[in-house]
Amino acid sequence: MTAFGSMGIAQIKAGLAAKEFSASEVAAQTFENIARADEQVHAFLETTEALAQDAAARIDRAIAEGRFGDMGVLAGVPVAFKDNMNLTGTHTTCSSRMLENYVSPYTATCVEKCLQAGALPIGKLNMDEFAFGSSTETSAFGPTRNPWDLERVPGGSSGGSAAAVAAGMVCATLGSDTGGSIRQPGSFCGIVAVKPTYGVVSRYGVVAFGSSLDQVGPFTRSVEDAAFVLNALAGRDPLDCTSQVCDVDFTANLAEGVCGMRIGVVPAFMEAQGLTSEVREKVEDAIAQLKALGAEIVEVDLPHARAAMSAYYVLGPCEAFSNLARFDSVRYGYCDPDHADLGSQYEASRAIGFGAEAKRRIMLGSYLLSSGVYDKYYYPAQQVRTLITQDYTQAYERVDCILTPVSPRTAFKFGEIGDPTEMYLSDMFTISINIAGNGGMSFPVGLGRETGLPVGVQLISPAFKDANMLRVAAALETVYGKAPVAPAFAEEKGAE
Numbered sequence: 001m002t003a004f005g006s007m008g009i010a011q012i013k014a015g016l017a018a019k020e021f022s023a024s025e026v027a028a029q030t031f032e033n034i035a036r037a038d039e040q041v042h043a044f045l046e047t048t049e050a051l052a053q054d055a056a057a058r059i060d061r062a063i064a065e066g067r068f069g070d071m072g073v074l075a076g077v078p079v080a081f082k083d084n085m086n087l088t089g090t091h092t093t094c095s096s097r098m099l100e101n102y103v104s105p106y107t108a109t110c111v112e113k114c115l116q117a118g119a120l121p122i123g124k125l126n127m128d129e130f131a132f133g134s135s136t137e138t139s140a141f142g143p144t145r146n147p148w149d150l151e152r153v154p155g156g157s158s159g160g161s162a163a164a165v166a167a168g169m170v171c172a173t174l175g176s177d178t179g180g181s182i183r184q185p186g187s188f189c190g191i192v193a194v195k196p197t198y199g200v201v202s203r204y205g206v207v208a209f210g211s212s213l214d215q216v217g218p219f220t221r222s223v224e225d226a227a228f229v230l231n232a233l234a235g236r237d238p239l240d241c242t243s244q245v246c247d248v249d250f251t252a253n254l255a256e257g258v259c260g261m262r263i264g265v266v267p268a269f270m271e272a273q274g275l276t277s278e279v280r281e282k283v284e285d286a287i288a289q290l291k292a293l294g295a296e297i298v299e300v301d302l303p304h305a306r307a308a309m310s311a312y313y314v315l316g317p318c319e320a321f322s323n324l325a326r327f328d329s330v331r332y333g334y335c336d337p338d339h340a341d342l343g344s345q346y347e348a349s350r351a352i353g354f355g356a357e358a359k360r361r362i363m364l365g366s367y368l369l370s371s372g373v374y375d376k377y378y379y380p381a382q383q384v385r386t387l388i389t390q391d392y393t394q395a396y397e398r399v400d401c402i403l404t405p406v407s408p409r410t411a412f413k414f415g416e417i418g419d420p421t422e423m424y425l426s427d428m429f430t431i432s433i434n435i436a437g438n439g440g441m442s443f444p445v446g447l448g449r450e451t452g453l454p455v456g457v458q459l460i461s462p463a464f465k466d467a468n469m470l471r472v473a474a475a476l477e478t479v480y481g482k483a484p485v486a487p488a489f490a491e492e493k494g495a496e
């Protein structure tokens with residue numbers, strides 16, 4: 001059986017163009033593979049066979065009529081979506097009981113753009129409830145397992161998106177990142193994971209968590225594939241006024257190398273409490289490799305980044321509180337039946353519909369935005385946000401890209417982190433990038449010496465210079481190679 005999931009985008013498209021296989025075969029075998037692999041991983045909440053076969057039939061017709069070249073950058077490529085992205089006719093649950101029966105009446109722009117680029121829509125992927133979390137353990141429908149070690153979490157909140165790619169079920173998925181939810185699972189699952197600059201990808205149709213922080217991006221096993229997906233996704237959308245014109249070809253300078261590029265490293269991050277020695281070693285190794293490839297390594301300081309976590313856990317819950325107010329059992333969401341008055345209907349519906357972490361964020365946001373408290377927390381957090389943004393602006397006067405760890409450690413075991421504040425520390429290196437709004441990505445640099453699990457390094461670009469970090473990642477890829485399918489799943493299919 002052809003292992004389409006372990007192929008890259010260019011390989012699938014070349015096979016289609018050469019008529020080695022059809023798009024309908026790609027779709028059918030992708031679902032067969034998912035049926036087997038996902039029994040163990042539980043990345044998918046729903047698969048969309050009929051939609052994929054329709055899309056595949058259109059591609060096959062184009063191939064027969066000699067029009068394949070016009071079908072778009074993702075023509076015939078299986079792509080799956082985090083379950084906070086609307087796709088007409090599918091459930092969009094955000095892994096919450098609150099939206100268990102919600103069927104999308106419309107399609108998110110990011111999904112629509114993949115479809116317009118010829119992608120085969122494969123299904124919807126598990127996540128932490130409403131994207132609150134770092135492990136998928138808060139999903140109301142059970143956690144996703146890390147394909148590298150099924151006893152461990154895949155990271156989160158986009159854990160399903162990362163695991164589906166790492167297990168070779170598909171070669172590309174979309175996730176969303178508010179504080180680290182693309183990069184941290186990308187690191188835990190050993191794949192390429194990109195959170196573009198805020199505004200590169202439209203947020204229209206993606207269920208909002210923190211509207212000033214959320215951004216959509218791709219998970220893939222190669223830098224080139226991430227660039228292909230970004231080419232499909234990026235650009236101004238009249239339906240999202242924060243999206244920007246972006247006519248960059250993200251594949252254009254991948255092969256240029258890093259000779260002469262200035263890469264920033266942040267000494268305070270490398271000495272951070274909680275950073276494990278195996279992760280530190282891998283990050284140092286990546287720095288040494290870039291130096292050997294001709295990059296200039298420059299120390300930069302981000303003095304306010306240490307306040308990013310505190311600012312985020314004020315701003316994030318405030319925005320989440322206001323965004324989640326719509327799930328009131330009347331406009332949207334679970335409605336508990338048979339209540340005498342509206343107040344008790346709200347109360348019961350929200351008590352049953354939301355899980356513990358969602359309730360924690362809603363209550364925190366509600367408190368922080370209440371009068372008297374607002375001035376003490378929300379306003380200073382916005383000031384901290386400005387200081388963090390200025391730190392980055394200053395750093396980028398001296399460097400083209402910054403390299404840091406993604407997560408302080410490799411994937412942890414289910415249940416290992418019970419304390420929510422300890423869980424929040426998973427994002428200690430990723431959060432400041434959402435606060436400043438610039439681009440960040442995780443690139444896999446091999447396995448940790450102690451745990452034998454994947455480690456990612458984070459590359460950070462100035463706003464709208466996302467191509468810089470992709471170029472550095474492509475240079476690292478010449479050393480570390482493309483991300484493999486997790487061994488247990490590669491062997492099963494006899495692939496790679």
Ligand code: GLN
Binds near residue numbers: 133182424
């Ligand atoms: N783990 C962080 C949180 O729980 C980030 C989540 C995200 O980026 N969606 O808020």
